[in-house]
Amino acid sequence: MTTKTKSKAAPALPRNTILAGDCIEVMRALPDASVDLIFADPPYNLQLKGSLHRPNNTLVDACDDAWDQFDSFAAYDAFTKAWLAEAKRLLKPDGAIWVIGSYHNIFRVGAELQNQGYWILNDVIWRKANPMPNFRGMRLTNAHETMIWATRTDGAKYTFNYEALKSLNEGVQMRSDWVIPICNGGERLKDEKGDKAHPTQKPEALLHRILVGTTNPGDVVLDPFFGTGTTGAVAKMLGRDWIGIEREESYRQIAEARLGDVRRLDSGALQVATSKRQEVRVPFGQLVERGMLRPGEMLVNARGQSAKVRVDGTLIADDVKGSIHQVGAKLEGAPSCNGWTYWHFRRDGQTVPIDVLRQQLRAEMGN
Amino acid sequence: MTTKTKSKAAPALPRNTILAGDCIEVMRALPDASVDLIFADPPYNLQLKGSLHRPNNTLVDACDDAWDQFDSFAAYDAFTKAWLAEAKRLLKPDGAIWVIGSYHNIFRVGAELQNQGYWILNDVIWRKANPMPNFRGMRLTNAHETMIWATRTDGAKYTFNYEALKSLNEGVQMRSDWVIPICNGGERLKDEKGDKAHPTQKPEALLHRILVGTTNPGDVVLDPFFGTGTTGAVAKMLGRDWIGIEREESYRQIAEARLGDVRRLDSGALQVATSKRQEVRVPFGQLVERGMLRPGEMLVNARGQSAKVRVDGTLIADDVKGSIHQVGAKLEGAPSCNGWTYWHFRRDGQTVPIDVLRQQLRAEMGN
DNA sequence: TAGCGGAGTGAATCATACG
DNA sequence: GCGTATGATTCACTCCGCT
Numbered sequence: 003m004t005t006k007t008k009s010k011a012a013p014a015l016p017r018n019t020i021l022a023g024d025c026i027e028v029m030r031a032l033p034d035a036s037v038d039l040i041f042a043d044p045p046y047n048l049q050l051k052g053s054l055h056r057p058n059n060t061l062v063d064a065c066d067d068a069w070d071q072f073d074s075f076a077a078y079d080a081f082t083k084a085w086l087a088e089a090k091r092l093l094k095p096d097g098a099i100w101v102i103g104s105y106h107n108i109f110r111v112g113a114e115l116q117n118q119g120y121w122i123l124n125d126v127i128w129r130k131a132n133p134m135p136n137f138r139g140m141r142l143t144n145a146h147e148t149m150i151w152a153t154r155t156d157g158a159k160y161t162f163n164y165e166a167l168k169s170l171n172e173g174v175q176m177r178s179d180w181v182i183p184i185c186n187g188g189e190r191l192k193d194e195k196g197d198k199a200h201p202t203q204k205p206e207a208l209l210h211r212i213l214v215g216t217t218n219p220g221d222v223v224l225d226p227f228f229g230t231g232t233t234g235a236v237a238k239m240l241g242r243d244w245i246g247i248e249r250e251e252s253y254r255q256i257a258e259a260r261l262g263d264v265r266r267l268d269s270g271a272l273q274v275a276t277s278k279r280q281e282v283r284v285p286f287g288q289l290v291e292r293g294m295l296r297p298g299e300m301l302v303n304a305r306g307q308s309a310k311v312r313v314d315g316t317l318i319a320d321d322v323k324g325s326i327h328q329v330g331a332k333l334e335g336a337p338s339c340n341g342w343t344y345w346h347f348r349r350d351g352q353t354v355p356i357d358v359l360r361q362q363l364r365a366e367m368g369n
Numbered sequence: 370m371t372t373k374t375k376s377k378a379a380p381a382l383p384r385n386t387i388l389a390g391d392c393i394e395v396m397r398a399l400p401d402a403s404v405d406l407i408f409a410d411p412p413y414n415l416q417l418k419g420s421l422h423r424p425n426n427t428l429v430d431a432c433d434d435a436w437d438q439f440d441s442f443a444a445y446d447a448f449t450k451a452w453l454a455e456a457k458r459l460l461k462p463d464g465a466i467w468v469i470g471s472y473h474n475i476f477r478v479g480a481e482l483q484n485q486g487y488w489i490l491n492d493v494i495w496r497k498a499n500p501m502p503n504f505r506g507m508r509l510t511n512a513h514e515t516m517i518w519a520t521r522t523d524g525a526k527y528t529f530n531y532e533a534l535k536s537l538n539e540g541v542q543m544r545s546d547w548v549i550p551i552c553n554g555g556e557r558l559k560d561e562k563g564d565k566a567h568p569t570q571k572p573e574a575l576l577h578r579i580l581v582g583t584t585n586p587g588d589v590v591l592d593p594f595f596g597t598g599t600t601g602a603v604a605k606m607l608g609r610d611w612i613g614i615e616r617e618e619s620y621r622q623i624a625e626a627r628l629g630d631v632r633r634l635d636s637g638a639l640q641v642a643t644s645k646r647q648e649v650r651v652p653f654g655q656l657v658e659r660g661m662l663r664p665g666e667m668l669v670n671a672r673g674q675s676a677k678v679r680v681d682g683t684l685i686a687d688d689v690k691g692s693i694h695q696v697g698a699k700l701e702g703a704p705s706c707n708g709w710t711y712w713h714f715r716r717d718g719q720t721v722p723i724d725v726l727r728q729q730l731r732a733e734m735g736n
Numbered sequence: 737t738a739g740c741g742g743a744g745t746g747a748a749t750c751a752t753a754c755g
Numbered sequence: 756g757c758g759t760a761t762g763a764t765t766c767a768c769t770c771c772g773c774t
Contacts, residue, residue: 075483105492105517109479116442116476122749124509125472127494129546131734136542139531142491145544148515150472159752164506164764166681170654173692174766175503177512179496179546181649182658183733189660207658214680239664240680267680271665274681275690277506278763283753285761327761336426340762416749423745424764432747473749497746502765505750510766514747551746554769569747 017222018238020246020254020261025226028247029088037092037245038161038221040099041212041233043204044085046107078107082114085226090118092224093154098161100212102128102149102204112150121156124178125149128208131183151216160216166274167215176215182207191230191256199256200230209236217242219272231257238264241272282367284360286326286341287315294359301326301345302353307333309345317345326356384589385605387613387621387628392593395614396455404459404612405528405588407466408579408600410571411452412437413474414445423504432568436617445474449481452593457485459591460521465528467579469495469516469571479517488523492516494546495575499553518583527583534582543582549574558597558623566623567597576603584609598624605631649734651727653693653708654682661726668693668712669720674700676712684712693723 015036021028089099099120101111115122126149133145153160167176182205189206191199209232217223219241225233228246230253237244238261248254289295290311297313309319309329317329324332326341334344342357382403388395415437421429439445456466466487468478482489493516500512520527534543549572556573558566576599584590586608592600595613597620604611605628615621656662657678664680676686676696684696691699693708709724 105479105489108492109476109483109517112472112476113480122472124511125475125515126509127496127513127546129494129496133544139542140529142493142518142534143542143544144491146494146546148492150476151509156749162507163681167509169681169683169692170652170658172650172652172654175506175510177500177510177766179494179513181734206660207655210658210680267664270677270685271679273679273685275683279751283761325760334426337422338426338762340764342762413747414749415747417747418749421748421750422764427744429748429750430745437747471747471749473747497767499746499767501746501748502767503748503750505764507750507764508748511748550768553746557746565746 015222016245017243018234018245020228020231020234020248020257022248022251022254024249025247026084026088029085029092029226032092032245034091035094035097036222037224038094038097039213039217039223040089040093040097041209041223041225042085042089042099042101043202043225043227043229044082044101044103044107044111045227046103075110079110079114082107082111083118086111086114086118086120089224089226090120090154095154096159096161098123098151098153098158098216100149100151100216102147104144104147108148108150115150115152119155120152121154121158122150122152123160124151126151127179129179129181131181132186133184149212161218161221163215163218163274163277165277167211169275170211170214180208180211182211185232191260193252193256200253203230204232206232206236209233210240213237213240213242214274219269228257229253231260234261235264239267241266241269282364284363285315286356288363289356289359290315292363294363295347295356299347301347301356303330303333303344303346382589383612384610385601385612387595387598387601387615387624389615389618389621391616392614393451393455396452396459396593399459399612401458402461402464403589404591405461405464406580406584406590407456407460407464408576408590408592409452409456409466409468410569410592410594410596411449411468411470411474411478412439412594413471414439415471415473421504429501429504430565430568434568442477446477446481449474449478450485453478453481453485453487456591456593457487457521462521463526463528465490465518465520465525465583467516467518467583469514471511471514475515475517482517482519486522487519488521488525489517489519490527491518491545493518496546496548498548498550500551516579528585528588530582530585534578537578537581547575547578549578552599558627560623567620570597571599573599573603576600577607580604580607580609595624596620598627601628602631606634608633649731651730652682653723655730656723656726657682659730661730662714662723666714668714668723670697670700670711670713 013031013033015033103111128147130145133143136143185203185205190203193199213236222243223237224245226247228248231246234244234246290297295311297311299311300308302308309317312318316324317326319329322329322332326345327339330339330341330344342360343355345356346353347356380398380400382400415432417431417433470478495514497512500510503510552570552572557570560566580603589610590604591612593614595615598613601611601613657664662678664678666678667675669675676684679685683691684693686696689696689699693712694706697706697708697711709727710722712723713720714723
């Protein structure tokens with residue numbers, strides 16, 4: 003991070019608004035490192051329109067199919083490269099991106115993500131509960147789409163609400179395959195004629211899971227291919243800030259109206275199950291200092307082995323000395339050990355994990 | 370396709386044998402347009418950094434073999450490009466290829482397939498019924514692998530046994546996501562010490578479905594990364610000819626022994642046991658994600674006590690937080706509670722058990 | 737013998753705060 | 756930036772031994 007003066011003043015980041023125009027050009031006008039999460043549903047149709055610029059202006063000899071094919075891929079790759087590069091610039095250092103696609107485009111997107119130094123965390127399968135059948139019986143029913151979840155760089159400290167997703171999945175760890183119905187019924191937006199307003203409107207359930215799992219309230223979520231605004235609608239409901247970019251005016255109009263109807267949930271509903279990692283760390287020595295355990299008192303493990311508490315909060319068992327974790331690991335011959343759950347003390351004939359004392363202390367300290 | 374005389378005579382195609390050596394070099398010695406189907410399970414280039422322990426401190430036996438290591442994406446791409454080019458040369462004009470991989474490599478493989486003019490028919494998801502969990506709770510459980518099914522060129526008249534696959538799927542069109550258990554138990558090959566003989570042995574069920582669906586009896590199936598010979602074993606059983614290429618002698622020896630034990634099925638014996646479709650487990654969180662219940666909405670029990678729904682599908686009632694079952698149990702002072710029948714929501718002045726919504730969701734999901 | 741409980745294990749890019 | 760210390764973290768299934 004350099005602090006030298008930039009040639010142009012850093013623009014302000016607009017929030018909770020739809021920006022009109024080509025996504026690459028619009029992104030270029032936004033400031034560096036300003037977005038927490040990007041959700042992108044890029045076009046995958048290889049009938050490249052005006053927005054997809056060819057890398058060169060050579061005339062294609064239409065009689066050679068293979069070359070034409072390659073040229074189309076090259077144009078798509080150039081487009082992918084350009085918007086992913088801008089996306090990377092906009093992301094905060096610990097930001098992340100989701101991209102959704104099908105086999106037509108997702109391999110190219112995934113390879114380019116890796117080439118640009120994004121770090122893939124998972125590929126996630128949206129398994130459609132009610133896909134369109136393959137009427138001609140020539141292939142397998144195309145019953146899924148693929149999403150890629152990646153951080154801006156390897157080593158980034160991305161947001162992952164593990165416990166919240168576990169809760170959403172009935173108490174078991176969320177998997178990389180998500181069963182969610184396609185968007186239809188009342189959720190599907192229609193135009194005046196009653197036709198679907200957007201050909202590939204995504205279900206809100208998909209965005210709900212993504213935003214609950216990988217953002218926090220107050221985060222900024224950017225969707226560079228906003229369409230009719232599913233990302234914005236779910237983000238607003240969940241108390242996240244959002245920015246949409248959309249080229250087609252008709253989609254923008256529909257999205258504007260849609261977003262106007264969405265109400266933010268109250269903050270109580272936005273709370274999610276939290277991880278123990280976020281809790282305050284309590285040094286074991288505090289239990290001794292505060293008299294919750296007396297120096298000289300013996301702790302025991304599940305196998306009946308005991309260790310003596312010393313005044314500085316270390317333990318001694320035979321000739322093994324150290325922290326509650328170190329002594330536990332040593333006795334088990336294990337690479338590590340959580341001393342809080344490993345060691346127990348005796349009270350009134352009962353054997354109680356020392357973790358109970360930690361919880362008690364946390365409660366007394368107001369957290 | 371030119372027809373000019375070749376500098377060397379076309380070699381004969383060996384069949385039902387394992388060829389020793391590097392797959393690219395061995396493929397170079399095989400004749401053009403001689404193979405009906407290729408199944409390839411190339412190295413994934415996993416890029417594992419350290420060791421991983423389970424919560425009980427046992428060590429995960431990772432795939433850290435030398436054959437899976439590449440210096441860079443560029444090196445992996447060069448390797449992919451080379452073997453896919455040879456594979457294309459070996460395929461008959463109407464031949465097809467399957468490649469399996471994970472997010473570490475599959476995007477690069479898929480992009481290169483497209484670059485070389487292969488035509489993707491489907492990407493198919495192997496949804497593992499029993500994947501290894503994410504022990505540290507840092508990401509989603511990596512519960513699937515991706516397969517790409519492609520013809521040699523656009524327009525090829527590929528083999529697709531639509532009805533056979535439909536039969537395998539209880540009379541319903543086969544989808545692009547396949548639920549199959551990982552290879553373990555008696556099927557998993559072990560070495561003399563009782564350890565797994567190959568780190569990434571694929572289940573025969575996977576190959577069974579692929580070969581039944583996309584080859585005919587008598588076809589020639591090539592596996593350039595033969596390993597311990599799953600492809601050959603299933604091909605032989607199903608009356609297909611097979612060719613395996615494998616560099617590691619230890620794998621070849623095991624595969625030879627394995628293939629010797631396989632017997633071709635008689636033509637009437639191709640029935641397979643299909644798993645009974647079990648009732649879908651519906652996480653309560655899905656009702657929230659899908660908007661059937663709104664976050665912030667109040668649920669009530671029979672005694673008129675209420676709890677608020679949160680975005681992650683947990684409830685909060687006063688200071689009690691947790692799943693619908695946990696909060697119900699807590700309020701009742703009971704060891705357990707079926708939240709589905711315990712909690713009710715209000716609609717149009719009526720009080721309705723949330724189980725009604727679960728039934729509705731099951732119906733919408735086609736099960 | 738059937739049933740139950742504990743141990744073992746699987747293609748995995750699996751931590752972070754603090755000094 | 757780097758080394759050290761803390762301490763958080765698992766699902767489905769198979770096999771084996773015991774009752």
